Amino acid sequence: MPAIEGADIRFVQGDVLPVHQEMIAAAGNKNIWLVGGGDLVGQFYDRGLLDEVIVSIASVTLGSGAPLLPRTITTPPLRLLSAKVHGEAFAELRYEVPVRADDTTA
Template identity: 50%
Template structure:
């Protein structure tokens, strides 16, 4: 069954980027033992991706080859953005609810990764489309920046997993409760 997942890293005070939109604080942990293997295991289960324009532009500005192979990627944007040659991109202005159905079909049983952009993820949350949060907690305090998720999830989340890494890093996996009817 396809799950829609927010796989993200945040400082312990809840920010996914610093106040300048930078990730240097996170990149210093890239070589932490076990992190690469953990990410690769996650990616084996991922089909389509969704990201906002700011995340897409961040990836463009890194000047590296497209890191997501041929996975279909929806970029939610209201402005014209350059395409990356060889990437399977779909630029859209549509509502996440309409696009989510297309993503589930494209997933063919794999999971959907909502990559970066708490505001985009908040739209999925508000429509009841988020199934899991994979939250990597990075042992730094930024004191401000881009928030993890600017949406309310007031029902208790179900902790489904915890992975410890060296250097004080942990990943918490939460299932999002579904309203009972």
């Protein structure tokens, strides 16, 4: 992908664990925002690196029943923290991702 002048964008591939460490260092005390779809978020989940998932949905995204993430998160289940209305078409759902017994960050 082409670089965008003046933007600090880094393209990486491979295991998310070492990249996550760089992200934490770059973010300082700020949140890390993942954009790239359910598979990307799922890779961070698989490594135990998520503490929260914030999803914005509009009614048209509900029609086909496509899964949000390409893996099932049931043990332990996500915990809904809040639901907010944004405008006339969007809802923001904020979920806590509980720490799993099989955390694979080590």
